[in-house]
Amino acid sequence: MPKIAILIYSVDNTIAKLAENEKKGIEIAGGEAEIFQVPDINYKSDLEQEEEGGKARKTNADFPYKIVTRETLVEHDYYLLGIPTKFGNFPAEWKNFWDSNTGGLWAKGSLHGKIAGLFVSGAISGKGDTEMCIMNAMSTLVHHGIIYIPLGYKNAYKELTNIDDVNGSCAWGAGCVSGVDGDRPPSVSELKVHQLQGKTFYERIKDL
Numbered sequence: 001m002p003k004i005a006i007l008i009y010s011v012d013n014t015i016a017k018l019a020e021n022e023k024k025g026i027e028i029a030g031g032e033a034e035i036f037q038v039p040d041i042n043y044k045s046d047l048e049q050e051e052e053g054g055k056a057r058k059t060n061a062d063f064p065y066k067i068v069t070r071e072t073l074v075e076h077d078y079y080l081l082g083i084p085t086k087f088g089n090f091p092a093e094w095k096n097f098w099d100s101n102t103g104g105l106w107a108k109g110s111l112h113g114k115i116a117g118l119f120v121s122g123a124i125s126g127k128g129d130t131e132m133c134i135m136n137a138m139s140t141l142v143h144h145g146i147i148y149i150p151l152g153y154k155n156a157y158k159e160l161t162n163i164d165d166v167n168g169s170c171a172w173g174a175g176c177v178s179g180v181d182g183d184r185p186p187s188v189s190e191l192k193v194h195q196l197q198g199k200t201f202y203e204r205i206k207d208l
């Protein structure tokens with residue numbers, strides 16, 4: 001059975017919730033996946049500095065997932081990357097992980113031909129930030145020769161074309177709008193699209 005690693009970074013829990021639903025979708029389709037988290041970078045956010053005693057920033061220790069290492073990347077052939085958008089790009093923690101762990105893998109072509117899909121979250125909807133985030137993240141995948149599988153419209157057409165409710169998903173990958181304070185929980189429709197992405201991804205790779 002293909003080994004799928006769901007690689008995430010989450011502070012306010014949105015991406016972690018979405019990852020659990022991607023995993024559920026894979027399992028519904030008969031597959032298996034494990035969630036790993038990208039290591040923290042030890043810094044205080046500007047919000048924490050401004051609001052000492054305010055909302056505590058979550059760290060890796062607040063989540064039950066193993067930390068992703070270069071061995072995780074080598075041992076798995078399939079990845080789903082869950083990325084919280086920062087200024088239309090992936091956060092420093094993601095960049096730090098790839099930059100400090102994968103130069104040697106890049107030089108040897110160790111990840112060439114592996115396959116990945118992406119899912120995202122962002123505070124606001126309809127500004128293109130999360131799509132930009134996926135496109136920017138793809139530069140890293142392309143340099144490693146990792147093949148990208150989009151969500152597309154086929155299996156999530158109903159949810160992606162519904163304009164009665166906010167849904168952060170798009171053809172590039174399932175998504176979620178978490179609100180400017182990060183406290184909007186994923187909607188039923190958004191969670192459904194994450195499950196559909198997990199299912200669609202697994203069905204695409206299972207016979208490769």
Ligand SMILES: Cc1cc2nc3c(=O)[nH]c(=O)nc-3n(C[C@H](O)[C@H](O)[C@H](O)COP(=O)(O)O)c2cc1C
Nearest residue numbers: 011012013014015084085086087088121122123124
């Ligand atoms: C410094 C910073 C920059 C951000 N930039 C964006 C952005 O460009 N677009 C957006 O929609 N959300 C942006 N956000 C919001 C996060 O993407 C959003 O809160 C995300 O859902 C957090 O995921 P998490 O709950 O898993 O930590 C930003 C948040 C921070 C702290």
